[in-house]
Amino acid sequence: MEQKAGHKFVGRGTHKGKGIAVFTSGGDSQGMNAAVRAVVRTAIYLGCKVYFIKEGYQGLVDGGKNIVEAHWASVSSIIHKGGTVIGSARCLEFRERDGRLKAAKNLIDNGITNLVCIGGDGSLTGADIFRQEWSSLLDELLSKGSITAEQRQKYRTLQIAGLVGSIDNDFCGTDMTIGTDTALHRIIEACDAIVSTAYSHQRTFIMEVMGRHCGYLALVAALTSEADYVFIPESPPPDDWQKRLCDKLEQVEMPV
Incomplete structure (x- = not known):
């Protein structure tokens, strides 16, 4: 039955x-x-x-x-x-x-x-x-x-x-904390706006976002905005990160 x-x-x-x-x-x-x-x-x-x-x-x-x-x-x-x-x-x-x-x-x-x-x-x-x-x-x-x-x-x-209620998305037991989605949306808007100036002057910009001990915003923003390099607190950068970053950026081909 x-x-x-x-x-x-x-x-x-x-x-x-x-x-x-x-x-x-x-x-x-x-x-x-x-x-x-x-x-x-x-x-x-x-x-x-x-x-x-x-x-x-x-x-x-x-x-x-x-x-x-x-x-x-x-x-x-x-x-x-x-x-x-x-x-x-x-x-x-x-x-x-x-x-x-x-x-x-x-x-x-x-x-x-x-x-x-x-x-x-x-x-x-x-x-x-x-x-x-x-x-x-x-x-x-x-x-x-x-x-x-x-x-x-x-x-x-x-x-x-x-x-x-935390934009960092740094709590277990929930898929996304209150405020995270909006914060990520604002970050992507800023990336889209600043990339025009970067292309115009062949310059590199470093953007710092919130996150405290959680790199969710930085990581997802880097993936969606096609960033060339990302630093997150869960994976601290090596001592020679400045050199590695410069080497990476030198390999990037700027559009003609």
Whole structure:
């Protein structure tokens, strides 16, 4: 007897009453607004009470007006915009336990037990540390009288989902990180523009692109723009790279 493949369907309003917040952190990348929009409208569909945390981790630590409820119309007409409409900022205070303690208190005050972090390596690392410390942070808040025993029990678990907003494409578990495709598109546009001047004056241009410890942008841009040489961090150049580069360029025949 043939069996039908099972599937799980999440119905409208099945998570009614749960609090979820979304924030963007670290460097901005194209596509962050689309991700924020998807989180907000999916959360509303599920019946959650959804919040913006403005200015990244700084807003999480400061609380107050930085944590605001989001509605369906709050994310209208943002999908095409670059950067992030809810702001992003690096926060040294969150690196310390006192800062994370303030952040935990702000989440509990707003009834938030689910976080969506959109950011890069540092942002997601911070989110993971926050998750690991959550139980001890609540214990400390309880001992100080900042929260009640009922709150300690009700908000005992913090769920965090990470969306990688990084143009470098330097995270495993995803085919392409948020912002990579747009960054690559901009690089190719720049290469196409500068090649005309290179041909006109028989000159060589060296272009430096982002990537940190990941050479994805440099490698793919070099392949698509027919570059003669490429350096990537995964394969450090030899000590005599200047000579090798000059030798390679001398072999290139310029069009007549």
